[in-house]
Amino acid sequence: MGKGKKWIYVLLVFVCAVMLDCGTVQAGKLPALKVKGTQLVNSKGKAVQLKGVSTHGLSWFPEYVNQKAFSHIKKKWKANAVRLAMYTSEYNGYCVGDAANRRVLEKRVDDGVKYATKAGLYVIIDWHILSDGNPKAYQKQAVAFFKKMAGKYKGYTNVIYEICNEPNGGASWGDIKSYAQKVVKAIRSKDKNAVILIGTPNWSQDVDVVAKSPLKGYKNLMYTLHFYAGAHGAGLRQKAKAALKEGLPLFVSEFGISDASGNGALNKQEGKKWMKFLKDNKISRIGWSLSNKGESSALLKTSCKKVSGWKDSDLTPWGRWLVKQW
Ligand code: IDC
Numbered sequence: 571m572g573k574g575k576k577w578i579y580v581l582l583v584f585v586c587a588v589m590l591d592c593g594t595v596q597a598g599k600l601p602a603l604k605v606k607g608t609q610l611v612n613s614k615g616k617a618v619q620l621k622g623v624s625t626h627g628l629s630w631f632p633e634y635v636n637q638k639a640f641s642h643i644k645k646k647w648k649a650n651a652v653r654l655a656m657y658t659s660e661y662n663g664y665c666v667g668d669a670a671n672r673r674v675l676e677k678r679v680d681d682g683v684k685y686a687t688k689a690g691l692y693v694i695i696d697w698h699i700l701s702d703g704n705p706k707a708y709q710k711q712a713v714a715f716f717k718k719m720a721g722k723y724k725g726y727t728n729v730i731y732e733i734c735n736e737p738n739g740g741a742s743w744g745d746i747k748s749y750a751q752k753v754v755k756a757i758r759s760k761d762k763n764a765v766i767l768i769g770t771p772n773w774s775q776d777v778d779v780v781a782k783s784p785l786k787g788y789k790n791l792m793y794t795l796h797f798y799a800g801a802h803g804a805g806l807r808q809k810a811k812a813a814l815k816e817g818l819p820l821f822v823s824e825f826g827i828s829d830a831s832g833n834g835a836l837n838k839q840e841g842k843k844w845m846k847f848l849k850d851n852k853i854s855r856i857g858w859s860l861s862n863k864g865e866s867s868a869l870l871k872t873s874c875k876k877v878s879g880w881k882d883s884d885l886t887p888w889g890r891w892l893v894k895q896w
Contacts, residue, residue: 600692602727603765605790608819610765610854620692620854621896622651623869624824626861627698628678629662629671634860635682638878640689643860646880647893653694653732653823653856654682658711659702665711679719687728694767694823694856695719696732703739705749705769712749713756720760731757732823734769736796743771743779754788765790767821774824775802778809781816792821795853798867799840800829807847814851822848822855827888832858832867836888845895857892 601612610618623643625634635654643649656675657663664675679695686693697712699705705712716731723729733753737746750768757766766788770780774796785791795810810820827841828834848855862870869889870876876884885893 599687600690600728602763603692603730603790604763605765605792605819608814608817609852610792610819610821617852618854619848619852620651620821620856622649622653622691622856623647623860623892624653624694624696624856624858625655625682626859626863626868627655627657627660627663628675628682629657629660629667631859631861631863632678633877635678635685636878637685637688639860640682640685640691642878642880644689644691648896649691649893651692651694651730651854651856652682652686652860653696654679655696655698655735655859657698657700658708660700664697664715665702665708676718680722683723683726683729687726692728692730694730694732696735696823698735699769700736700738703737704741704745705734705737706741706745709749709752712753716753717756717760720757720764724761724764730765730767732767732769732794733757735794735824736773737769737771738773741771743776743783746771747783747785750785754785754791758788763790765792767823768793770794773830775806775809777813777818777820778816781813781818784818792819794823795820796822796824797844798825798830798832799827799844800834800837802830803840803843807844810847810851820851820853822853824856824858826858826867827891828866833865836866836891838891841891857888 603610612618658665683693754766770777770793774794777793777795780793797806827836858867861868862872862874864872870884871886874884
């Protein structure tokens with residue numbers, strides 16, 4: 571190698587090293603996922619189960635969205651996914667705050683995707699409807715938001731879109747389906763392949779109803795099943811079994827073992843039954859929530875003020891239980 575060429579080579583190596591460090595070439599590092607039958611798989615068709623944790627609302631607990639926390643989740647908790655829960659209609663939610671609030675939330679989503687990508691985690695961008703009940707309430711905003719996100723992250727193989735957390739308050743599958751068709755279309759106008767998670771009626775529980783008429787014409791769609799073992803048991807698993815039998819791909823994008831309010835006693839016994847069911851059926855699962863809020867569904871003790879680098883003793887009984895599950 572001539573002297574000039576050698577310098578170009580050295581410069582190239584340097585530039586690559588800097589880019590790697592900044593995370594700019596990290597996108598696409600994780601294998602792209604797709605849906606085959608009821609199962610999430612990698613490009614070789616091998617079953618993949620995502621296991622991870624959800625943030626609490628990005629409006630209220632943004633401090634846990636940081637690089638060290640996400641790397642800890644991957645390396646110490648051995649998880650492979652994180653969910654960014656962006657509430658839409660609660661206090662400071664995306665659809666009720668002003669433009670400045672929306673910018674703040676979008677920045678938190680962007681940061682979350684960046685940290686997850688660098689940590690080697692799949693990341694779910696969650697449109698966390700709750701008191702808004704029917705996703706159609708903010709359909710216009712959802713279409714614009716997901717179009718923007720999908721445009722930004724179309725090159726990222728680790729980004730997953732969850733378009734409506736938990737429809738409730740009587741929102742029918744007809745309403746949700748019509749909403750989903752619009753939002754999925756918007757995402758697909760930018761990204762042909764990303765996995766998209768669709769909420770189901772009755773707090774993302776009535777997957778058996780959805781199985782009778784899922785969306786047609788798109789690939790890589792999954793439907794969400796949420797449970798809290800303190801309140802939901804064999805009856806809900808029965809719905810899940812019925813849906814799987816009809817070929818509906820399921821994804822547990824939120825669960826806990828407290829009661830459905832996110833508080834109260836933990837039901838570890840029922841939790842174990844759920845884990846067996848999820849493992850037997852190779853279903854992905856995301857535990858609620860990465861926060862130190864004074865409730866039994868928080869993973870961190872209220873007394874713990876650390877936002878990364880947690881020890882076992884910083885975790886609540888639920889937190890310790892969860893990280894031993896994978
Ligand atoms: C709960 C939080 C709680 C918060 C409440 C309202 O744990 O701190 O005050 O939301 O914003 C869900 C929802 C999820 C709930 C969780 C527990 O998706 O937002 O979080 N839950 O109630 N579905 C079933 C349970």
